[in-house]
Amino acid sequence: MAWSVEGRRVLVTGATSGIGEQTALELARRGARVVLVGRDAARGAATQARIATEAGAETDLLLADLAEMASVRRLAEQVRARYDRLDVLVNNAGLFLQRRQLTGEGLERTFATNHLSMFLLTGLLRDLLVAGAPARVVNVSSEAHRRGRIDLDDLQSERRYRGFAVYSASKLMNVLITNEFARRLDGTGVTANSLHPGFVRSNFGRNNGPVVGLAIAALGLVGRAITVEQGARTSVYAAADPSLEGVTGRYLDRERPVRPADAALDEDLARRLWDASEQLAPVAGS
Numbered sequence: 625m626a627w628s629v630e631g632r633r634v635l636v637t638g639a640t641s642g643i644g645e646q647t648a649l650e651l652a653r654r655g656a657r658v659v660l661v662g663r664d665a666a667r668g669a670a671t672q673a674r675i676a677t678e679a680g681a682e683t684d685l686l687l688a689d690l691a692e693m694a695s696v697r698r699l700a701e702q703v704r705a706r707y708d709r710l711d712v713l714v715n716n717a718g719l720f721l722q723r724r725q726l727t728g729e730g731l732e733r734t735f736a737t738n739h740l741s742m743f744l745l746t747g748l749l750r751d752l753l754v755a756g757a758p759a760r761v762v763n764v765s766s767e768a769h770r771r772g773r774i775d776l777d778d779l780q781s782e783r784r785y786r787g788f789a790v791y792s793a794s795k796l797m798n799v800l801i802t803n804e805f806a807r808r809l810d811g812t813g814v815t816a817n818s819l820h821p822g823f824v825r826s827n828f829g830r831n832n833g834p835v836v837g838l839a840i841a842a843l844g845l846v847g848r849a850i851t852v853e854q855g856a857r858t859s860v861y862a863a864a865d866p867s868l869e870g871v872t873g874r875y876l877d878r879e880r881p882v883r884p885a886d887a888a889l890d891e892d893l894a895r896r897l898w899d900a901s902e903q904l905a906p907v908a909g910s
């Protein structure tokens with residue numbers, strides 16, 4: 625029988641807004657048992673109520689601040705305490721920051737939220753995914769990865785911070801680390817793919833204040849941004865489409881695999897990024 629998401633345990637990060645919320649809703653409509661990860665209890669409850677109304681489905685809600693690795697570790701502990709297997713992990717949470725900010729742990733916030741949390745959470749839940757095999761890891765990257773340049777000697781952007789450059793680098797990291805997971809998970813029955821959702825009219829970038837918010841809204845009009853319903857399609861496809869059974873290490877755009885930037889296929893860079901990430905957020909340590 626073809627692989628189906630019905631009855632499968634699916635965890636979605638960034639599930640209280642935009643593409644992640646819509647992805648969670650669509651997967652719940654397909655019968656998945658969805659675990660929402662959010663950072664705000666009220667927004668989480670609102671998403672749960674929406675999915676109950678629109679999909680007729682109960683969901684679980686877990687709270688975590690994915691910018692803080694201690695919080696990512698607590699999240700993984702909660703997941704492990706509640707479930708003995710995980711079928712799909714959708715690492716969707718992400719942000720753009722025009723100005724450099726540090727987390728409480730002293731990490732640059734875009735790097736921590738967009739890349740390091742994805743690396744650590746996937747590593748901490750690896751054995752639950754293996755227990756759920758055939759299982760899937762779905763990482764939401766962006767076409768912005770094509771402009772990304774990674775300086776392994778300055779991962780915290782201490783020397784130079786340009787918001788879009790740092791965001792693009794974090795999205796290149798998403799594709800690289802997905803591909804490295806795909807290689808390391810080979811033979812386990814767990815696949816790992818990354819994707820571009822499209823240019824989507826969501827709350828993305830609004831955390832930077834009204835000027836950047838307006839600029840993004842204007843860009844959305846000029847660039848014909850798509851709706852969150854359309855923007856969630858590639859995530860839903862990656863998480864649920866039976867045709868992707870066994871497909872791993874691919875970058876998806878508009879519901880099909882496409883070739884990412886050459887830098888995203890650099891296996892040596894991926895290994896070195898993995899090692900640097902492991903130094904900062906060891907999967908085995910705390």
Ligand SMILES: NC(=O)c1ccc[n+]([C@@H]2O[C@H](COP(=O)([O-])OP(=O)(O)OC[C@H]3O[C@@H](n4cnc5c(N)ncnc54)[C@H](OP(=O)(O)O)[C@@H]3O)[C@@H](O)[C@H]2O)c1
Pocket residue numbers: 637638639640641642643644662663664667688689690691692716717718719737764765766767820821822823824825826827828829
């Ligand atoms: N919109 C686009 O055009 C576009 C294009 C390419 C790629 N993407 C990617 O798509 C993904 C989803 O973005 P979106 O467009 O749906 O934007 P969004 O509406 O702003 O949603 C982002 C989600 O990430 C969550 N998040 C941010 N920082 C977090 C933290 N520290 N801890 C926990 N959760 C955190 C947010 O939580 P709250 O709900 O609490 O705010 C929100 O649910 C991102 O990875 C983004 O890079 C978006």
